[in-house]
Amino acid sequence: MRKTFLSIMAVMLLLAAALLGCSQRPSGATDAPADGKAASGGSQPAAAGGDKTKLTVYSTMTDSSNQDVMKQIAADFTKENPNLQIEFQFPGSEYENILKVKMAANDLPDVFDTHGWAIIRYGKYLADLKDEPWAAQQTDTIKPVVTDKDGKVHALVMSEAKDGISYNADILQKHNIEVPKTFEELVAAAEKIKTESKGETSPFFMSGIDNSMIGGFLDLHATAFFISPKQNDAQSLIDGKFDWNKWTPLAQTLLDLQSKGYINKDVLTAKRSDMPQRFAQGKVAFVTGSPSFADEVHKINPNVKIGIMPLPSVVPGDEPTFTGGERYTMAAWKDGKHLAEAKKLIAFFAKPENMSKIANATKLPSGLKNIESKHEFSEFYAKYSNIRVFPYFDRVYLPNGMWDVMCKTGTALLGGNITPAQFSEKMKQEFERLRNK
Template identity: 70%
Template structure:
């Protein structure tokens, strides 16, 4: 009896093992999730981003299903859904390929740095402004793809390295200048300014004639990227775009950081004159759309990515965009930008051909138009039709120069945080413009030599 009992257990184990083995083989995905599960513990918290969605389709009768992992910096839920819908259309045409999106949000950059260190990147990922500078050695060359010759003249140099390698498909091209409440400017008889002096005159007119009801500029010390963004935009206008500029000295390390003091002083002057919201240190970015919708804010530095939040409060608000005003006499207006949303392929990915196929699908004119209309940004390919409310502005200013973001080219990694935090300390009264300059020099030298 004892012998029979052991025999039955042994037979049960054999059958169970066989069933498990069959289950793993038939699933086909246990070892096929390229990086899909790796992110779960990368920040050490166990709370890393979960897979947001997978474009599913019935599995074919033969052949193993390929799963492509795609990481994106898109934050708006409606735009995430738009990307998933395009991926679902791709899977309908390619039923053996699943597309799994992840949208890590604020943790995106940290997660990608960990993945670079492990040489275990997603099959397809957003280069978020760093295609050439940071990701070049991890990306496949896409110059022979059919869409590559159609990259716009302004974006092609940004995603092409010195040897001619094309790093990524640019879904949306960033063009950051100044977003403005067009209705307010019309009400007070203000033409969108083209110089910084004119911008300050407009700010004074708005503040004075509204009896303080209108705040010319909104910034947030909580979300201090708004303060850093102002400095980054105008650093280009002050030091890079003029014909006589400091680009070379910023690159070779010999820049005189005392030159930063006048820019810091301009920001401080704006605050002291009451041109910036009084609650700058406690206000949040999310406070801005409602105030904008109520006609209490005139200008926001950067792109109008907040537009839909404004329309939820007041659908009749008219929002305009314009290039950044010039800062130096004799110079002209500019945009800061480059890559906003992109798709690059990991060169060592197990499914590189499928990754290129997915990217090519997103490059189709109908899909690029869908992306442009959803993000309200200019597409990175030529001859793409878009029909959103900002299209006319991008067309109006199509000839305006576009410079890469100042910090990405001229500052060492880590300086963005320094600029944001010290800029906030400046408006808080904790540092002077001269001390701000000293801090920038100190951190520039330290980070440059790391």
């Protein structure tokens, strides 16, 4: 009797486990539909004729319109490859944390976005893509970013970041200001805008709530201070011998912008989401970084002209630069069970017509040569095509974890809680701690 009871219980437990397994599905997952029409973007369930191979794709894209373009391209892929199913994940702000857990478990997606860390962070997990047909078409600026010293190509760069300063072209025209080429000219422009607008227009917008805007200012300008000049500190940073007292002038520069009234007065309480409204109303002139907010501005005021400019030089004799590298990429997990299929998917996305779609959606240059795109910023990228592009300062010269230190300590500086010299000391302490971790 006891034996019969135990047998029945065992069968019930097995059935319960099977049902639970069938019901589970990762949150945020979307599949690429065979016809491209389903709202979720999902492939149809496996036909009775046989099972489909599922490829998981993780991306850092947060804008829904960009995600839709990715899903549509994947849907076109599944039309040609009906035995393959594409499952997308767009984890948003949790992307890095999720990928770190997956790296620790050596259980990565078939295809994933390396978001600026193709070589340094993800390199040992990635398949070499140098023999793919598209690899020879990488742009001169992106090739060294994802290609290591041995020639291994780590990822397809769908969108190449070129961050400098986004600006309200109408405001510059109104105040008869030429696009600044040096930081001195930028400060002079800020003074002119502040004075002539009687304080109605804030030259710069930053957010202490989303302190990545403050960290971004420091990160981009750190390149102009320490990396792009002929006499630079690149090697001393790599060797861990950088004199962190040199950080003080950069911190002081940020503080001076605030003390002179060039940054929005509510910097500590303002949210990033406040910026498009103010920009559309002519209350903001400069925003450090890319014009990814353009669509939000044009929803409010479609007539606003937005421009992009390289980062002005700081050291005499230096030239303006862009900070950039990978923005959106596709890389293949080298130990994935479906590596051949993953490479096939990446190759499909690398087709010129698909790269054009992505370039137009993201409003960024493509990572491959001769990709046609036409959007409101195309003329600027063409105009500045010969400007030097340096990788993000923190990705090359700072240990993992320093980005957060820059953002929080920069906000503390504007909050009056520390001095520029104390900021430098904090950077030194955290650099040494995290570098030796």
